[in-house]
Amino acid sequence: SSLPAEAMPSDQYTGPHRLIVPTGRTHLTGGEVLSVTAMLLLKGSPTGPCVTTLYWRPASTQEYTNVTMTNIGRQVYQGAATVTQPTSSAPYFYYIGAKCPSIPDLAWPLGAPQDPQPLIID
Numbered sequence: 846s847s848l849p850a851e852a853m854p855s856d857q858y859t860g861p862h863r864l865i866v867p868t869g870r871t872h873l874t875g876g877e878v879l880s881v882t883a884m885l886l887l888k889g890s891p892t893g894p895c896v897t898t899l900y901w902r903p904a905s906t907q908e909y910t911n912v913t914m915t916n917i918g919r920q921v922y923q924g925a926a927t928v929t930q931p932t933s934s935a936p937y938f939y940y941i942g943a944k945c946p947s948i949p950d951l952a953w954p955l956g957a958p959q960d961p962q963p964l965i966i967d
Contacts, residue, residue: 862887864897864943864951873966878925883941883953885920895945899924900958904935909958914941928966937964 863886873879881899897916900909914924928937940957944950954962 858886858888860886860888862945862948862951864941864953866941866953869954869962870964871962873928873964875966877928879928879939879964880925881914881923881939881941883914883922883924883943885922885943885945885951887920887945887948891945891947893946895920895943897922897924897941897943899926899939899941900961901926901928901937901939901964903937928964934967937966938962939964 865884865886867882867884870879870881879899879901883897885895885897895916897914898911899914900911902909910926912924912926914922916922922943924941926939938961940961941953942950942957943952952958954960
């Protein structure tokens with residue numbers, strides 16, 4: 846029994862562009878490195894290379910420090926940040942941004958950079 850062509854699943858992703866972080870960290874112990882993996886799920890192919898960046902800051906400032914994440918293959922990126930232990934109990938915040946030619950900028954978490962991921966360090 847053969848199905849009509851429109852019933853066959855596609856081998857191409859056709860949904861919205863997404864920046865996925867499989868494991869978003871919310872807690873670090875003092876001296877632990879914030880290590881993050883991010884994946885880009887794109888409809889079609891960008892017209893050039895994507896740049897994915899990890900941003901972080903203590904709650905006491907609005908200025909982010911950043912590092913460009915490494916593409917380890919197939920639109921999977923890894924990045925790490927050395928987050929110093931705060932002198933107070935105030936949290937840190939972080940987010941990931943991705944810029945690809947010909948598609949809108951992407952961010953994780955969804956509301957970033959205005960609503961970044963909180964990170965508690967003790």
